[in-house]
Each structure stands twice: as C-alpha cells, then as structure tokens.
Amino acid sequence: MPGPFTITYFPVRGRCEAVRMLLADQGQEWQEDVVTMDRWQKGELKKSCLFGQLPKFQDGDLTLYQSNAFLRHLARTYGLYGKDQREAALLDMVNDGVEDLRLKYAQLIYQNYENGKAAYVEALPAQLCPFETLLSQNRAGQAFIIGDQISFADYNLVELVRNHLVLAPGCLGSCPLLAAYVERVTSRPRLRTYLESATHRDRPINGNGKQ
Known part of the structure; x- marks a missing residue:
C-alpha cells in the first residue's frame, strides 16, 4: 500500500497544487511539512535536498524530488497514466x-x-x-x-x-x-470539496504575492 504521503514545501500552492488536487480527488490523505523562509535560509534542509531545491515528496520510505516525478509516480500508483x-x-x-x-x-x-x-x-x-x-x-x-x-x-x-x-x-x-x-x-465531488476548503483557498498561489 502506498503512503503515508508528505509534501515538504513553502507555504504556497506553487508546484505542489496539482499533486494535492490529484491526492484529494483520489481520496488520499497527506501531511504538509511547511518550510518557512527562515528555516530554508538556515541551509540545512537545502543541503539535504538532492537538487538543492523544494518541493520534496515522500511516499513511505520513497523520497522524490521534482514535482512532475511526483505526478507520474502517483499516476502509476492510481492508474492515472492512460489505458495503454x-x-x-x-x-x-x-x-x-x-x-x-x-x-x-x-x-x-x-x-x-x-x-x-x-x-x-x-x-x-x-x-x-x-x-x-x-x-x-x-x-x-x-x-x-x-x-x-x-x-x-x-x-x-x-x-x-x-x-x-x-x-x-x-x-x-x-x-x-x-x-x-x-x-x-x-x-x-472530492476535488470540489478540496478546492472549496480553507486549506486550498488560504494558500497563496505564488510566493511573491503576484497572481
């Protein structure tokens, strides 16, 4: 069985919102490890990241970087990669x-x-x-x-x-x-519930306030 899932990212929708939408629509739960700029600038987390950047995604003991790798991994897991x-x-x-x-x-x-x-x-x-x-x-x-x-x-x-x-x-x-x-x-239904939630609505689209 997949999971538990954890998204490690800044407090924005950014490159993780499509992943959140997929998980919500597939009825899956996940945890958020929200990274403040102060924590990021201290450097220890950055050093631990494979490419020196976020987001990071954990599926149990599998750790992935690159948001499209997350999407494709979940697509294979939940049959979201087409019929052939x-x-x-x-x-x-x-x-x-x-x-x-x-x-x-x-x-x-x-x-x-x-x-x-x-x-x-x-x-x-x-x-x-x-x-x-x-x-x-x-x-x-x-x-x-x-x-x-x-x-x-x-x-x-x-x-x-x-x-x-x-x-x-x-x-x-x-x-x-x-x-x-x-x-x-x-x-x-499940995706609409997520998109109408405060969890989604209160999270900024981008990190600099532009949208």
Whole structure:
C-alpha cells in the first residue's frame, strides 16, 4: 500500500497544487511539512535536498524530488497514466506542454510582472489553443484531455489554467471546450470539496504575492 504521503514545501500552492488536487480527488490523505523562509535560509534542509531545491515528496520510505516525478509516480500508483502505451505517450506530451506554459507563467510572475503582464495576457489565448485543439479531438471536448479517464496531466493542466483565470479572467473566451473542461474536472465531488476548503483557498498561489 502506498503512503503515508508528505509534501515538504513553502507555504504556497506553487508546484505542489496539482499533486494535492490529484491526492484529494483520489481520496488520499497527506501531511504538509511547511518550510518557512527562515528555516530554508538556515541551509540545512537545502543541503539535504538532492537538487538543492523544494518541493520534496515522500511516499513511505520513497523520497522524490521534482514535482512532475511526483505526478507520474502517483499516476502509476492510481492508474492515472492512460489505458495503454499510446495514451501514456500522449499524456507525456500534454504534460510537457503544460510545463512549457508553466515556465512562461513563472518567469512572468517572478521576473517581469509589471512590465510583461499586458503582453503575456495578449498572447495567452494562442498559448492555450493547443489544449483546446486536443480537447476537440477527444469526443468533441466532452471527455478528458486524453482518453476517457482522468490522468495526472488533467490535474496539472487544470491547476495551471485556474491560475491563469486569476491572472486574466477572460483568457478562455476563445477556448470554450477548455473552459467547460476546467469546470467539469473541478466539479468532481472530492476535488470540489478540496478546492472549496480553507486549506486550498488560504494558500497563496505564488510566493511573491503576484497572481
């Protein structure tokens, strides 16, 4: 049996919120080891981390770094990696596309928010278009991003799109399938309960207050 699970991270949603969403939707419990900046700056925890960075994820005696490794590990554990190798390959492609957009988002938030936000928001519909296209190719947008069952890539994509809806509330105006998909996924009972909880709502999206 997997677990117990522990997420070691700063007091933000950041790169762990998709993992939390997956665990909540799969009915799993986890612990949070919340790292303050004072604790991090002391250096001992940083030295113990394989790549010198957080987050860290523990599944029993298995310790992982890199948030996408967490997602893929949990996907294999809970059958969230597609029904066959073809779907698994497509899900890897989708998730890499999500990460490309996440990196652009992080660069905006942490490096160029004031000067770059307008241009970023203007370009955003084109950045979201590939996901709209993928949805249109899968049961006319009435299923998940790939196949007929939820996957790790769905949690990662939905979490990032929800962040963008805070940044640019109208960003899905040209992506009706993506908008409906986000609403459909976040309406799953256990996931909705988590997203409506104070645990989620009170945790900042990013570490610098930008969103």
